[in-house]
Amino acid sequence: MPEERADPRQVRSREAMVAAATTLLTEGGLEAVSHQAVAARAGVGRATVYRHWPDLLGLRLAALEAGMPPLSPAPEDVRAASGADPRAELVHYLRQLGERLDDAQAGAVLAAVLGGAQRDDGMQHLRRTLLTQIVDSLRPAVTAAVARGRLRDDVTAEAFAMTTVGPLVYQRFLVGARLGHDTVDAVVDSALRAWAP
Amino acid sequence: MPEERADPRQVRSREAMVAAATTLLTEGGLEAVSHQAVAARAGVGRATVYRHWPDLLGLRLAALEAGMPPLSPAPEDVRAASGADPRAELVHYLRQLGERLDDAQAGAVLAAVLGGAQRDDGMQHLRRTLLTQIVDSLRPAVTAAVARGRLRDDVTAEAFAMTTVGPLVYQRFLVGARLGHDTVDAVVDSALRAWAP
DNA sequence: TCACTGTGAGACAGATTGACTCACAAATCA
DNA sequence: TGATTTGTGAGTCAATCTGTCTCACAGTGA
Incomplete structure (x- = not known):
């Protein structure tokens, strides 16, 4: 990767614009993110926003990406204990996802991706990234659970994600409920029963 | 309900507009549904669209509602056999939902609801309607399965919907996969295992 | 036949969009 | 330090979209 020297002014205004864009996204959904609104919120000229993101989609994708940082890995002790109790690591990731x-x-962000990822190429890519992120977070714990005999040995991280993340998404975006630890734990246990050897 | 006499001209243009609106929704998502676009597509004056739906949300809700008619009940023979084989009725509804x-x-429609139902009151209502529709379709089959001893007796239609509809929504909108009968059947079987007595 | 009413077409102001200038100040480099 | 480069903020401009209004007309029901 070639060393890109960035003008501090660029960096400064870019950061202000991205922050403004994610705030707008949170407050009013994807439609609220426009060049004009971002410029006003970031205290930046409208032309500057156009200079950084000539098209609206790019601007919105920047807001979406900034609004969804990767999940953090489980703490060392949980991962270490994973051989003895694979459930704890699964619960850790899914509670985090629930939060x-x-x-x-x-x-x-996720609502926008769910709603808009069918037509748009950039969105498609973001959806894929998000999905990979989630599934890969779960993979080690699923593998450990299979090795430990808590899950059938044909269970993939993808299948397990479907039976856990699916219900969480349903509960959050269709039922409109908040996801407490009890809900998440129940979902994990239900999935463990479904895929028990 | 008082007998509403409707001017055939009203009915005609309303039908044309609703049809145009759902087409636009399918082609370009919720954002593509505007008074102007609907008027152009329906071959109708712009003022006419405003006359029927003064605000944009109402127009879009009309498009959403028209695009999501209720699920049809299981055929008589499937329902009759439900006592002996509750799984068949569950599969029937969930295959239909998958399609x-x-x-x-x-x-x-569902993507728009998933993506936009947090901020908007009208959307909230539509989300609730949709959810009730889905859960109520499943309820008799779930009750039958509980009675037949195929499901734990504390399993509600809501909980069962979460573990079946959730994965389907996940698979469709996050993974981006199409939902074949095999996928649906696997989801049903997995849920039956998860909630087995 | 005749009054009524929903309609299509168009005019209109206001807002938004995207592209373009231009002076200025911050950053870079000698 | 001082000269030059370059990103920026403010502004202009045409094109488009939105929401409201008027008006002539034709389909409707009596």
Whole structure:
């Protein structure tokens, strides 16, 4: 990767614009993110926003990406204990995901992706990235659970994600409920029963 | 309900507008549904669209509602056999729901609801309607399955919907996969295992 | 036949969009 | 330090979209 020297002014205004864009996204959904609104909110000239993101989609994708940082890995002790108790690591990731879905900003991102990813190429890519992120977070724990005999040995991380993340998304975006730890734990246990050897 | 006499001209243009609106929704998502676009597509004056739906939300809700008719009940023989084999009725409804989600028009409706139901009151209501529709379709079959001893007796239609509809929505809108009968059947079986007595 | 009413076409102001200038100040480099 | 480069903010402009209004007309029901 070639060393890109960035003008501090560029960096400064870009950061202000991205922050403004994610705020707008959280407050009013994807439609609220426009060059004009971002410029006003970031205290920046309208032309500057156009200079950084000539097309609206790019601007919105920047807001979406900034609003959904990757999940953090489980703490060392949980991962270490994973051989003895694979459930704990699964619960860790899915509770974290649950909190994310409950969070207004990340919730708005996922809602936008769910709603808009069929027609748009950039959105498609973001959807794929998000999905990979989630499934890969779960993969080690699923593998450990299979090795430990808690899950059937033909269970993939993809299948397990479907039976856990699916219900969480349903509960959050269709039922409109908040995702407490009890809900998440129940979903994990239900999935463990469904895929028990 | 008082007998409303409707001017045939009203009925005609209303039908044309609703049809145009759902087409636009399918083709370009909720954002593509505007008074102007509907007027042009329906071959109708712009003022006419405003006359029927003074605000944009109402117009879009009309498009959404028209694009998502209720699920049809299981055929008589499936329902009759439900005592002996509750799984068949569950499969019937969820296959139907799967086909709906695969369908571009209904898929666009659900995607819009998933993506936009947090901020908007009208959307909230539509989301609730949709949810009730889905859960109530499943309820008799779930009750039958509980009675027949195929499901734990504390399983509600709501909980069962979460573990079946959730994965289908996930598979369709996050993974981006089409929902074949095999996928749906696998989801049903997985849910039956998860909630087995 | 005749009054009524929903309609299509168009005019209109206001807002938004995207492209374009231009002076200025911050950043870079000698 | 001082000269030059370059990103920026403010503004202009045409094109488009939105929401409201008027008006002639034709389909409707009596």
